[in-house]
Amino acid sequence: xxxxxxxxxxxxxxxxxxxxAQRFAITGxxxxxxxxxxxxxxxxxxxxxxxxHCAPPPAQGERDSRTANLLAALDEQPxxxxxxxxxxTSGVYGDCTGERVAETQPLNPRTPRxxxxxxxxxxxxxxxxxxxxxxxxxxxxxxxxADRLPLERLRAGLPVLRREDDVYTSHIHADDxxxxxxxxxxxxxxxxxxxxADDTELLMGDWLDLVADYAGLPHxxxxxRERIAALLPPELLxxxxxxxxxxxxxxxxxxxxxxxxxxxxxxxxxxxAIGID
Numbered sequence: 400x401x402x403x404x405x406x407x408x409x410x411x412x413x414x415x416x417x418x419x420a421q422r423f424a425i426t427g428x429x430x431x432x433x434x435x436x437x438x439x440x441x442x443x444x445x446x447x448x449x450x451x452h453c454a455p456p457p458a459q460g461e462r463d464s465r466t467a468n469l470l471a472a473l474d475e476q477p478x479x480x481x482x483x484x485x486x487x488t489s490g491v492y493g494d495c496t497g498e499r500v501a502e503t504q505p506l507n508p509r510t511p512r513x514x515x516x517x518x519x520x521x522x523x524x525x526x527x528x529x530x531x532x533x534x535x536x537x538x539x540x541x542x543x544x545a546d547r548l549p550l551e552r553l554r555a556g557l558p559v560l561r562r563e564d565d566v567y568t569s570h571i572h573a574d575d576x577x578x579x580x581x582x583x584x585x586x587x588x589x590x591x592x593x594x595x596a597d598d599t600e601l602l603m604g605d606w607l608d609l610v611a612d613y614a615g616l617p618h619x620x621x622x623x624r625e626r627i628a629a630l631l632p633p634e635l636l637x638x639x640x641x642x643x644x645x646x647x648x649x650x651x652x653x654x655x656x657x658x659x660x661x662x663x664x665x666x667x668x669x670x671x672a673i674g675i676d
Contacts, residue, residue: 400424403584404447404480406436406469407454411486411542414577415451419584423449436465442472449584450480452523456515463519470526482533482590483523484583486576489540489569489594491517495643497567502538502592502649510637535583535654537595540569540645542576543663545670549607553616557631559604559639564624566642568603569596572660572669579656593654596645599662603639606663613667 401423405412408427416425426445428434435441436454450473456463473479492500493507508514520536527534560566571579579595582588601609608618622630627639650656660666 401448402426402446403449403451404428404444405451405453406434407452408432409453410544410547411573411577411580412451412453414573415580418578418581423584436468439468439472442468444472444476446476446478447480449482450484451580451584452483452485456512456519459511461511461514461518463515463522466519466522470522479530479532482535482584482586483527484535484537484580485519485523486580486595487520487536487538488513488516489538489596489643489645490637490641491520491538492643494641497642497644499644499646500594501646502594509641512637533590535588535590536592537576537579537583538592538645539576539595540571542573543570543666543670544573547573548610548614548670550610550614550616552635553607553611553614553619556617556620557635558620558622558627559607560627561621561623562602562604564627565602565604566639567600567644568606568638569594569643569645570599570601570606570663570666571595571597572658572663572666575656575658575660578659579650579654582654582656588655589653591649591653593650594645594647595650595656596647597658597661597663597666598647599664600644601663609663609667613670 403423403425405427408429490513491506491508493509508517611618
């Protein structure tokens with residue numbers, strides 16, 4: 400049985416673990432277990448055949464020092480993993496004014512958070528290329544599940560853009576992302592970059608209206624673009640300043656992922672069936 404090292408053993412890794420358990424002996428590393436990517440002293444790693452990197456970058460700066468520390472720790476091992484899967488973000492594309500975006504789109508990250516992710520991608524691409532390691536990068540949009548819905552935002556009555564100003568947003572169900580991760584770790588999975596999104600093309604306001612309907616909550620109020628900055632907290636503002644529709648053709652036809660929930664409509668019906676809190 401091969402050995403899989405999972406860095407950032409959170410929700411997606413836990414969902415993927417049952418799909419991986421027959422092929423891998425899994426070692427999950429997290430801050431809760433004393434593994435701190437900000438502290439090189441804690442990064443004593445066991446040898447592994449494959450790496451799943453789910454850890455987020457640091458909260459500040461333009462660089463991902465955590466990924467740099469991880470790669471330095473891997474180089475201290477006599478043998479490095481021969482396959483790396485990294486969960487990145489579609490935010491590395493920046494604002495695409497609602498256009499459909501394939502993986503060939505030049506990166507244009509606008510926020511520090513997205514620039515840190517782009518830096519992590521560059522670090523991993525260089526490290527893997529120099530060592531002959533297969534690398535798969537999954538660029539992920541908004542992840543949703545029963546416990547990953549914007550219910551607090553809806554309960555707070557925070558506004559969204561009016562329809563004429565609204566932005567396109569992409570999504571993927573957490574279980575489908577976990578399945579994509581499991582597929583990416585198979586030895587036959589072609590390396591490269593994949594937009595890990597479902598088939599939905601939806602404006603953000605329509606998405607929040609849909610969630611509100613399933614949760615029995617009021618629709619959020621609408622506001623014009625010139626007023627939205629004064630009405631939203633800073634951590635939400637960037638999400639209404641970028642618009643793109645992710646093209647997932649490579650995910651489905653090259654990586655071969657079959658989506659269990661091709662659109663948010665099917666995904667929310669599933670969550671509604673098991674109960675939305």
